Amino acid sequence: MKRLFLSACAVALGLSGLTIAPADANSLRYAPPPPVMLSPDQIDPWVMQVRPGSFRIEPRDARPRVTSRRVAPAPQRTRQASIAKTKQRVRSIDPRFLPTVVDYDGPHKPGTIIVNTNERYLYLINNDGTARRYGVGVGRPGFEWAGRHKVTRKAEWPSWRPPAEMRQRQPGLPAFMEGGPRNPLGARALYLGSTLYRIHGSNEPWSIGQAVSSGCIRMRNQDVQDLYTRVRVGTNVVVI
Structure with missing residues (x-):
């Protein structure tokens, strides 16, 4: 105390x-x-700067938590892949030019090939009142033709010798190209008489249904392969 x-x-x-x-x-x-x-x-100067209610203490568990999470970036297509996909979409074949079977009651005998250049169809007449119909590409303006010929030769993955006139019109074309997937004649070719024209495949399937060739009749590679197995040398070909 x-x-x-x-x-x-x-x-x-x-x-x-x-x-x-x-x-x-x-x-x-x-x-x-x-x-x-x-x-x-x-x-007093310090107390005057503090406004009522400007401070609030919350329980620790009640405060919002900010967490960071790494999100894997979405896969991006390369420019080349995007361009290729766009070309594929724009250059796809019109479905109406895909192969089908139709009725036929015309004057031509079974086994005859008929090419209607206006419709852009090739018909192979069957024995049962029908015809196999394929879409084709035909000669561009100035290169149209019509006539009757026979298939005088068949070739698988044919080589290509562009005529001198074609090389003159299109400088840069090779004088000779071996057969193969990059060859403009495609997988098969049916040669017509003594002409320079052929029914052949194409490495440009989007051109089917168009008038773009120098007179030859173009088909998709899978379609000309099918036609190739169904016709023989000597088959009549009518181009109208």
Whole structure:
């Protein structure tokens, strides 16, 4: 009790500007620290900057958590793949030029090939009053022709020798090209008489149904392969 009393007196005297010597060393060790006093002119400018309600402490679990997650980027097509797909979509064959079987009651005998250049169809007459119909590409304006011929030769993956007139019209064409997928004559060729014209495949299937050739009759490779197995040398060909 005596120590507490002396400590309280020391605090009271300290606030009044007086000092008192401690009774012993332990009295300062266990005495409570004096209160901190701040002048109002020092704290008012700070208190005025704090608006009511500007601070809010939320429970730790209630605070929104921000997490980062790496999202794998969506696969992007290369420019070449995009262009190739666009070309494929634009240059696809019209479905009406795909092979089909139709009725036929005309004057030509079974086994005859009829090419209707206006319709862009080739017909192979069957024995049962029907005909197999294929879509074809034909000669562009200025290269149309009509007539009757026979198949005088058949060739698989034929080589190509562009005529001199064609090479003159289209500089850069080779004088000779071996047969193969890149050859303009495609997978099969049926040669017509002594003419320069052929019924042949094409590495440009989107040209079927169009007038783009120099007079030859173009077919899809799979279609000319089918036709090739159904006709023989000597077959009559009528182009109208």
